[in-house]
Amino acid sequence: xxxxxxxxxxxxxxxxxxxxxxxxxxxxxxxxxxxxxxxxxxxxxxxxxxxxxxxxxxxxxxxxxxxxxxxxxxxxxxxxxxxxxxxxxxxxxxxxxxxxxxxxxxx
Numbered sequence: 001x002x003x004x005x006x007x008x009x010x011x012x013x014x015x016x017x018x019x020x021x022x023x024x025x026x027x028x029x030x031x032x033x034x035x036x037x038x039x040x041x042x043x044x045x046x047x048x049x050x051x052x053x054x055x056x057x058x059x060x061x062x063x064x065x066x067x068x069x070x071x072x073x074x075x076x077x078x079x080x081x082x083x084x085x086x087x088x089x090x091x092x093x094x095x096x097x098x099x100x101x102x103x104x105x106x107x
Contacts, residue, residue: 056088 017025027033036042064072069083076086093099 072087072090073083076083079086081089
């Protein structure tokens with residue numbers, strides 16, 4: 001005779017949050033978040049901005065030393081990316097100001 005096993009009921013409050021998620025939850029619980037009136041328009045605008053930001057509409061040709069290219073390919077492989085995508089990502093991050101300029105650091 002088979003016995004029924006009890007399944008545990010999911011408790012959404014037992015989920016472990018990382019530091020960023022905890023910060024957001026506390027902010028929400030303090031009432032710091034506000035609803036917006038035109039959510040549909042805001043979503044449409046955000047999608048348009050994301051599409052325009054991520055659009056790759058220019059081709060370039062680069063000459064690199066073979067040793068630099070090999071190092072870039074190794075780093076791309078480590079990250080599981082095609083090397084052209086990795087190079088594009090590095091250039092995008094630099095252009096967006098996410099890398100510290102070596103000259104500025106030396107000052």
